Amino acid sequence: MSTINVDNFSQAAQAGTQYILAPLPYANTALDPVISANTLSFHYGKHHKTYVDNLNNLLANSDLAGKSLEDIIRASAGQADKAAIFNNAAQVWNHMFYWHSLKPNGGGEPSAALKQKIEASFGSLEACKKEFAQAALTQFGSGWAWLVVDGGKIAIVKTGNAETPITKNIRPLLTIDVWEHAYYLDYQNRRADYVNTILDKLINWDFAEANLG
Known part of the structure; x- marks a missing residue:
């Protein structure tokens, strides 16, 4: 493949x-x-x-x-x-x-090309990560937070339960699972710790860049 x-x-x-x-x-x-x-x-x-x-x-x-x-x-x-x-x-x-x-030893910064696109949409990589984390933390109940391309612009969306951006013809770049079974054994009710640690240490910017198309 x-x-x-x-x-x-x-x-x-x-x-x-x-x-x-x-x-x-x-x-x-x-x-x-x-x-x-x-x-x-x-x-x-x-x-x-x-x-x-x-x-x-x-x-x-x-x-x-x-x-x-x-x-x-x-x-x-x-x-x-x-x-x-x-x-x-x-x-x-x-x-x-x-x-x-996700990937082992992930996190850090994306490539210069992807970072430039993120900065064009959010102002900075840190602002993007903050909005991504906020979407994951404010998704009530089970669901997903997504980094997507929508109308040529990189954006953040969240979906409940099994919903996914592809039903809206929105192209996903990355996702964070916020169903409780994704983190409860390791973090109990500390969803924020789970989300922020993923963004800092596991998020796979290479996969995001591949998904830009």
């Missing part, structure tokens, strides 16, 4: 008409101590896997079987009779995107 980005990364979740648990892009100990192997074993090995298994069961004999995750998400979004399909397909996609949004 070519460079992993938002245009091709979900191919790893498909095997014919079945959807599989795509491998993590790093060892389950690689994000320690920010995210423990214990958290990854539950988050990836239990929660993410359950969404994959549910999706396969829900799509048995469906005309959506075998389509890309993106096509399934767009076809089922807002359809009451396909809500379960949407929720599980979107959560498979969102989780894959989240794993790639």
Whole structure:
């Protein structure tokens, strides 16, 4: 496969008409101590896997079987009779995107080209990170905070539950998962510590740059 980005990364979740648990892009100990192997074993090995298994069961004999995750998400979004399909397909996609949004020894600064685009939208990298963190902290209940490109401008959005920017034709660059199972074993109710430490030490600016297209 070519460079992993938002245009091709979900191919790893498909095997014919079945959807599989795509491998993590790093060892389950690689994000320690920010995210423990214990958290990854539950988050990836239990929660993410359950969404994959549910999706396969829900799509048995469906005309959506075998389509890309993106096509399934767009076809089922807002359809009451396909809500379960949407929720599980979107959560498979969102989780894959989240794993790639992190990397061991991440954080720091993006490339000069990406940093310039961020500064054009936010004024500074620090302002961008502050707004990103604020979106993650103010998402009530379960959901996601996203760095996106919308109308040619880099922006921050947040979505609840399984929602994802691709249903609005907004291109995601990075995401932070703020469902409690993403951080509770390591941080309990300290969501702010989890979010800020990810931004400082794990966020994958290389993935963001690849997603600019």
